[in-house]
Amino acid sequence: MSKHILGHFLNLLLPGQRCEVEVYAAPPGRALSQLLYNLALKQKAVQSSTSGSVGTAGKAVDRYRDANYQSGSCTLTNVQSDPWWRVDLVNVYTIGTVMITNRQELENGLDGAEIWIGNSTTFSNPKSIRCAVISHISKGQVFYFPCNSMKGRYVTVFLPGSAKVLSLCEVEVYYGQMTAFMSGCF
Known part of the structure; x- marks a missing residue:
């Protein structure tokens, strides 16, 4: 059961643990649960091309943040000019935050x-x-x-340039105004 707590600071001490921490804050008068619904989850996604049969556009909205392409949870376009990926949210929403998970094997793949x-x-x-x-x-x-x-109704990730490959492991779209802080595992 989660509790709603007001405050300015968060101190977390986990001796011997090195894990991800995510902190979300809702504006006054808004329920945090309203903000944490991923509008893109399982919605129709398309991309400019697909390399092979594994890296389909829907992999980026399947709820799995697995960043290893070999696990089958990431998209992949062919090498091309200006590749893009798009999700249809079905309705127009006020979008507060877009969250993207980068692929493990491509350090600079999303730069730009x-x-x-x-x-x-x-x-x-x-x-x-x-x-x-x-x-x-x-x-x-x-x-x-x-x-x-x-x-907007559509969220698009566009990678400008020639001879580019676009690969996304997860794209999440959240409603409203949301502040999110995250630190990764080390």
């Missing part, structure tokens, strides 16, 4: 990728808004991108 939110399947539509540019996500790690309450 862009996260777009909009109501058109064409992310370059003038009404689509760029939420973030990924500067770097370490291999096998998860990173949160605040989208400042952008509204």
Whole structure:
């Protein structure tokens, strides 16, 4: 059973343990459970191409954060110019945060990728808004991108450039305004 606690600091001491810690905060008057629903989970996803039969677009919304491509939980496009991946949230939502899990085998694979939110399947539509540019996500790690309450039905990850491969192990999309802090296991 989880409890809602107000405060400014979190101290966690686990002697001999080195694990991931995630802390979420909801705005006053909002239930945290409303914010933690992954809008992308099991929704229809498509990508610009698929390399082989394993790296299909739906692997990024299957709820498994496994960052090892060989486990069958990551997407993979062919080598191409400007590869992209997109999820259809079915309805228009106010998106607070997009979370991406990078592949274990590709340290710099997502560097320069862009996260777009909009109501058109064409992310370059003038009404689509760029939420973030990924500067770097370490291999096998998860990173949160605040989208400042952008509204949209489609979330697209676009990797500009020639001879690129786009591989995502999980993409999670959260409603509303959410603050999330995370530290990985070492």
